[in-house]
Amino acid sequence: MVSSEGLSGSTPPVAVPVEQYGVTKPISMAGPTEADIQRSRELEKFLVEAGLYDSEEETAKREEVLGRIQDIVTDWVKQLTRLRGYTGQMVEDAKAVILTFGSYRLGVHGPGSDVDTLCVGPSYVNREEDFFFVLHNILAEREEVTELQPVPDAHVPVMKFKFDGISIDLLYASISLLVVPQDLDISDVSVLYNVDEPTVRSLNGCRVADQILKLVPNAEHFRTTLRCLKFWAKRRGVYSNVTGFLGGVNWALLVARVCQLYPNAVPIMLVSRFFRVFTQWRWPNPVMLCAIEEDELGFSVWDPRKNPRDRTHLMPIITPAYPCMNSSYNVSASTLRVMTEQLKYGNNICEEIQLNRVKWSALFEPYLFFESYKNYLQVDVVAADANDLRAWKGWVESRLRQLTLMIERVTYGKLQCHPYPHEYVDASKPCACCAFFMGLQRKQGEIVQEGQQFDIRGSVDEFRHSVSMYMYWKPGMEIHVSHIRRKQLPAYVLPDGYKHPRNPRVTPHHQSDKLSHNNHIACTESGGKCLKRKKDPEGENSEHSKPEKRLNLDGSESVSPEIISCELSRMSSGCSTSDLDEMNGVAEGNASSNFSTISSCSNEDIGNESSEGSNGGDNGSIEGSTIPASSRSDSCDADSKSSLEDEHADHNRVFEDGLQKELEPNAAVGVVLKSMNEADSETVQNTVIRLNLTSTA
Numbered sequence: 001m002v003s004s005e006g007l008s009g010s011t012p013p014v015a016v017p018v019e020q021y022g023v024t025k026p027i028s029m030a031g032p033t034e035a036d037i038q039r040s041r042e043l044e045k046f047l048v049e050a051g052l053y054d055s056e057e058e059t060a061k062r063e064e065v066l067g068r069i070q071d072i073v074t075d076w077v078k079q080l081t082r083l084r085g086y087t088g089q090m091v092e093d094a095k096a097v098i099l100t101f102g103s104y105r106l107g108v109h110g111p112g113s114d115v116d117t118l119c120v121g122p123s124y125v126n127r128e129e130d131f132f133f134v135l136h137n138i139l140a141e142r143e144e145v146t147e148l149q150p151v152p153d154a155h156v157p158v159m160k161f162k163f164d165g166i167s168i169d170l171l172y173a174s175i176s177l178l179v180v181p182q183d184l185d186i187s188d189v190s191v192l193y194n195v196d197e198p199t200v201r202s203l204n205g206c207r208v209a210d211q212i213l214k215l216v217p218n219a220e221h222f223r224t225t226l227r228c229l230k231f232w233a234k235r236r237g238v239y240s241n242v243t244g245f246l247g248g249v250n251w252a253l254l255v256a257r258v259c260q261l262y263p264n265a266v267p268i269m270l271v272s273r274f275f276r277v278f279t280q281w282r283w284p285n286p287v288m289l290c291a292i293e294e295d296e297l298g299f300s301v302w303d304p305r306k307n308p309r310d311r312t313h314l315m316p317i318i319t320p321a322y323p324c325m326n327s328s329y330n331v332s333a334s335t336l337r338v339m340t341e342q343l344k345y346g347n348n349i350c351e352e353i354q355l356n357r358v359k360w361s362a363l364f365e366p367y368l369f370f371e372s373y374k375n376y377l378q379v380d381v382v383a384a385d386a387n388d389l390r391a392w393k394g395w396v397e398s399r400l401r402q403l404t405l406m407i408e409r410v411t412y413g414k415l416q417c418h419p420y421p422h423e424y425v426d427a428s429k430p431c432a433c434c435a436f437f438m439g440l441q442r443k444q445g446e447i448v449q450e451g452q453q454f455d456i457r458g459s460v461d462e463f464r465h466s467v468s469m470y471m472y473w474k475p476g477m478e479i480h481v482s483h484i485r486r487k488q489l490p491a492y493v494l495p496d497g498y499k500h501p502r503n504p505r506v507t508p509h510h511q512s513d514k515l516s517h518n519n520h521i522a523c524t525e526s527g528g529k530c531l532k533r534k535k536d537p538e539g540e541n542s543e544h545s546k547p548e549k550r551l552n553l554d555g556s557e558s559v560s561p562e563i564i565s566c567e568l569s570r571m572s573s574g575c576s577t578s579d580l581d582e583m584n585g586v587a588e589g590n591a592s593s594n595f596s597t598i599s600s601c602s603n604e605d606i607g608n609e610s611s612e613g614s615n616g617g618d619n620g621s622i623e624g625s626t627i628p629a630s631s632r633s634d635s636c637d638a639d640s641k642s643s644l645e646d647e648h649a650d651h652n653r654v655f656e657d658g659l660q661k662e663l664e665p666n667a668a669v670g671v672v673l674k675s676m677n678e679a680d681s682e683t684v685q686n687t688v689i690r691l692n693l694t695s696t697a
Contacts, residue, residue, distance in 0.1 A: 021217055021260035022289050027273075031264040039353075040268040044224060046360045052110045052227050062104070062115060065166045070098045072142075073119050076135050080125055093179050096121040099186060101205035102169075103248050106212065107219075108226050114167035118206055120184060120191075123176050127157060127198070131172040135159075149391055153471055156201045171202040186210065189322060192297055200299060200323065207321035208249060215289045215320060216256050217263035224267040226255045229274060236342045236367045240421030241328075244335035244401040246317075250328050253317050254278065257287050272354060275347035283336065286316035292324045299323035315339075332404050334417045342367070369420050370493060373439035374486045377403075377417075382433045384476030389432040392477045393423060395470050400436060402466055406459035414443045415456065424493045437493070 020026070032040070047053070054062070073096040081094040102116030103109040125131070132152045139145045139161060148161040159170045176194040184191070186206045195203075216222040230251055233239035241247030246254075258274045259265075265273065281287075292301055301323045304310040315331040318324050331339075352358045381396050383389035404417045418439035425434045460481050467479055 019263070021215065021263055022257065023291055024261075026263050027261045029264055030262075032266040032269060036266055036268050040224075040266040043228060043268050043271070043360060047224070047227055047231070050231065050364075052231055054109065054111055058111060061164070062109075062166055065163050065168070066098060066100070066115065066117070068144075069117065069163060069168070069170075070096075072138065073098060073121075073135070076130075076138055077121055077125055080130055080134065081122075084124060090178070094122065095180055095182065096125070097180050097182065097184050099184075099206050101209045103230075105206065105209040106226070106252060107223050108230065108252075110227070112167075114169050116169050116171075116205060118171045118173060118202060120173050120175060120180055120186075120203075122178050122180055123174055124178070125174055127172050127174060128152070132157070132159065135172075147387075147390065149394075151391075151394070156205075157198055171205070173199045173202040175199075175203075187321070189295060189297070192299070192322075197299075204319065204321060204323075204325070205249075208319045208327075209252075211320040212252055212256050212289065216259045218259065221265070221267055221270060222256060222259050225259070225270040225274070226252055228267065228271055229255055232346060232364055235364045236345070237369055237420055237422070238335075238339050238342050241330055242398050242401065243419045243421040244330045244332050244404055245339060245421060246328060246331070249319070250317050253289065253319070253327065254287060256289055260289065272347075272350040275343055275350050279340075279343045279347045283315050284313060286318050286326075288318045288324075289320040292318065293322055295322050297323075302326045330401055332401065333408055333413055334404050335419070337416060338418055369418075369437070369439065370486065370489055373418070373441060375440045376484050376486070376489070377438040377440060378482050378484050379436045379438070380433060380480040380482070381435065382431055382476070382478045382480070384432065384474065386432050388474055388477060389434065391472060392470070393434055396467055396479055397423070397436060399463060399467050400438070403459065403463040404438070406462055407456050410456055410459050414446050416441050416443050424490075426490065426492045428492075435490075435493075 074094075077096045078091055078094045081091045086094070097120045099105075099118045099120065100115060101118060103113055104115045109115070119131075121131075132150050136148070136150055136159065139159075140148055144164040146162045148159070150159045151157065156171060159172075161168055161170070173195070175191050186203065187210050191203060192200060213219055213222075230239065230248065233246065233251060238245045239247070239251070241250065255270070255274060258270055258277055261277065262270060262273050286302075292303070294301060299322070300307065302310055302316065302318055302325055304313070310316075310326065313326050313329055313331075314333060314336050315328050316326045317328040319327050346363060349358065349363045353360065353363065379396065379400070381389065381393045383392045400419050404419055407415055407417050418441075420437050420439065423434045423436055464479065464481065470477070
């Protein structure tokens with residue numbers, strides 16, 4: 001409190017030091033205005049109405065379930081202690097401790113979300129046999145446990161299951177103590193003594209969550225802001241660590257950093273500052289909540305000066321607990337591009353909200369993925385039953401990131417992939433199956449050379465081979481990779497039977513989603529049991545399906561090229577993309593047969609046209625053999641289905657070019673297009689899938 005002498009000016013004022021949170025001083029110490037406080041209340045009300053908070057009943061049920069799991073693991077450790085001949089006193093003292101991490105520990109969990117849990121046990125209880133075999137069997141015998149799925153070979157070994165309807169992800173860490181204390185301090189570095197790397201990764205979840213809460217100025221403001229941004233990320237399709245986007249811990253670290261930069265801000269201010277900061281962030285500069293510390297324990301920490309692999313990371317977000325790691329190593333050039341564009345979208349909407357031009361609901365408009373591209377890869381996943389599908393689809397989804405990296409590598413980043421982090425199920429199919437989708441487009445602003453071609457069949461073969469190496473493969477586990485056009489999208493991926501628009505309308509809120517230019521894509525899939533496509537009215541199996549005329553965004557017509565099909569061997573599988581700078585054309589024909597097919601079509605690149613991120617290498621190594629090989633089988637029958645200064649770029653422009661003349665492939669496997677106005681074809685003797693890029697001159 002300032003004295004009267006201070007007010008009279010007799011004593012010079014003493015400068016109050018600015019408290020520093022994190023590795024830099026705050027950007028602003030400003031607090032909220034009355035309008036900010038009011039808008040924050042409106043935001044919190046919106047989040048409640050959106051159902052993002054647990055009810056009291058569900059909160060109580062989660063606590064009950066965690067208590068019962070604690071009892072189970074304690075009995076499990078006592079049983080093993082007795083079997084291994086320890087004394088009665090040791091048996092009595094033996095215990096395991098259940099800790100939580102992730103959204104539950106941070107206090108931002110919501111209805112239906114899983115509970116990330118860690119079981120910490122004594123040194124003589126191991127993960128391989130005791131956890132994944134003995135405890136697994138104990139859980140399997142309990143009626144309240146369903147959907148039990150052990151994943152011992154994951155980067156962080158985990159056992160997934162539902163306990164009385166509550167989803168649980170259970171990790172195990174054996175620490176170098178004979179008796180685990182009930183009040184174990186997981187943040188103490190001593191828990192890392194004499195443990196292996198998987199144990200360190202298992203312990204890191206709890207340690208990181210605790211550090212985040214310690215490093216933010218106001219935990220409640222952090223929680224509200226994080227709830228909001230997690231909801232936004234899910235609605236905009238950028239919430240998935242496994243697919244190459246960001247997961248829960250990544251978003252938590254980004255939000256925590258913004259809280260440090262604006263320590264007196266309320267949630268409404270933090271949300272808008274979040275988009276402002278990360279729209280302008282110069283990746284790959286790392287996001288850190290504290291300085292990276294090295295310890296005598298010798299574990300590797302993130303350091304691009306020492307570790308060559310760390311130099312390839314495109315969007316490093318560093319965990320604050322020792323050993324500090326990059327939590328976002330999965331991010332690729334393509335997924336960074338998508339996230340950069342979505343952050344710009346969020347920043348634009350927040351500016352509109354602050355001007356009272358739109359409501360909060362505008363920020364959470366779902367991303368229209370199936371209107372944003374004209375060409376897609378569809379990955380159908382099939383298994384013998386629901387239990388097998390649960391494990392199989394998890395494995396396939398974890399490999400989709402590798403497919404993105406492979407295509408980026410083979411096309412030198414000129415073909416961009418947008419893996420969508422959602423699975424879709426066709427309820428009308430009797431077999432256990434689901435599908436994943438990936439949007440394809442040419443890199444914006446790329447100088448196209450006449451006749452330039454790319455073959456990505458090998459990338460798809462490599463992906464299939466990687467998937468086929470699944471350790472727990474069973475008969476009936478199959479995948480099918482195919483190219484489809486937007487008009488061929490199956491009805492079950494569209495909301496409420498929504499029909500494909502013939503003349504999509506660009507609304508103000510989606511202008512940043514709807515920049516367009518065109519590509520051509522050609523794909524093949526191996527024979528065997530291929531998924532049957534929906535029949536074309538003109539006849540899908542004809543050599544030359546009739547091209548359809550459709551209206552472009554500007555009202556002009558464009559003609560789609562023909563579908564070319566041929567028989568390939570069962571060993572060939574893949575896709576290729578032909579990239580033509582022509583205006584919106586959607587092919588009417590469908591590509592299907594029990595053999596491999598090649599289909600050519602226009603690619604309408606609507607949305608996600610961002611300034612390019614770094615192309616400096618892969619995000620980690622590509623797993624699996626580089627020798628193309630087929631998987632065990634294809635599938636059962638089913639229906640097909642940053643420059644920073646440019647952040648305010650004109651999102652209204654549309655790339656217009658002339659119409660492509662109808663192709664006369666003459667039963668060709670591949671087509672080379674020489675110019676926009678004169679499309680000649682030549683027969684390709686080998687079964688090669690090609691990406692053709694033509695100049696716009």
